[in-house]
Amino acid sequence: MGMTFSGRVALVTGGAAGIGRATALAFAAEGVQVMVADLDAQAGERTVSLIREQGGEAEFIRCDVTRGPEVQAMVEATLQRFGRLDYAFNNAGIEIEKGRLAEGEESEFDAIMGVNVKGVWLCMKHQLPVMLAQGGGAIVNTASVAGLGAAPKMSIYAASKHAVIGLTKSAAIEYAKKGIRVNAVCPAVIDTDMFRRAYEADPRKAEFAAAMHPVGRIGKVEEIAAAVLYLCSDGAAFTTGHALAVDGGATAI
Known part of the structure; x- marks a missing residue:
């Protein structure tokens, strides 16, 4: 697939656990700083420790992606520590809804849109100039299969992920001739701490989550990480503006 990553630098938001941690580890295993x-500083430092234990190089920075100065400082810290920015995986996100649209609270809307949409916008706002200055790069944003269709009882979350795909496609076209590729990865239900908290208390919900995927199981964080690395790799040099469903066939039905 043209996985030529040695000597490159990646920035991973939401890297303290789940998909973010798995992707940070996968990058490091390929020689990426x-x-x-x-x-979550404690869990983020744990991700860094795991990378260093496998012989990789990593640093942690605490960042609230809804705050522009913190995002700018995060990108600047990456440059100061590693000297460049080749790949950005804008993965930080939240999922807090519990009911139908009319039952939602304004505070829920603001929180979800703040992290999932404004956070991605702010990250790209500060990453793109760096990549422009160095002559190229690749960005992958975490969307969701909820951004490709409906998500009952998760309407705000679905709207936020539709927005992530809109940001992704628009940025991809704006920078297509500048050597910068921008794509989104769209997971279905993935085995993360968030999933376990939601479903382990009720095995029936876990069975339903598995059944919604034609392959008969939920996804693994490593499978999403592999998709992100592919989208960043030279093997995906002709792929930009794409929302890649990694969903066990769920959106094919």
Whole structure:
């Protein structure tokens, strides 16, 4: 697939756990230097420790992606530590809804849109000039299969992920001739801490989540990481503006 990553630098937001941690570890395993960003400093430092234990190079920075100065400082810290920015995985996100659209709270809307949409916009706002100055790069934003269709009882979350895909496609076209590729990865239900908290208390929900995927199981964080690395790789040099569903066939039905 043209996985020529040695000597490159990646920035991963939401890197303290789940898909973010798995992707940071996958980058490091390919020789990429990784800046791990998250609000959870303890878990983020744990990701860095895991990378160093496998012989990789990484640093952690605490960042609230809804705050422009913190995002700018995160990108600047990446440059100061590693000297460049080749790949950005804008993965920080939240999922807090519990009911139908009319039951939602304004505070939920603001929180979800703040992290999932404004956070991605701010990250790209500060990453793109760096990549322009160095002559290229690749960005992958975490959307969701909820951004490709409906998500009952998760309407705000679905709207936020539709917005992420809109940002992704628009940025991809704006920078297509500048050597910068921008894509989105769209996971279905993935085995993360968030999933376990939601479903382990009720095995029936776990069975339903598995059944919604034609392959008969939920996804693994490593499978999303592999998709992100592909989208960043030279093997995906002709791929930009794409929303890649990694969903066990869920959107094919």
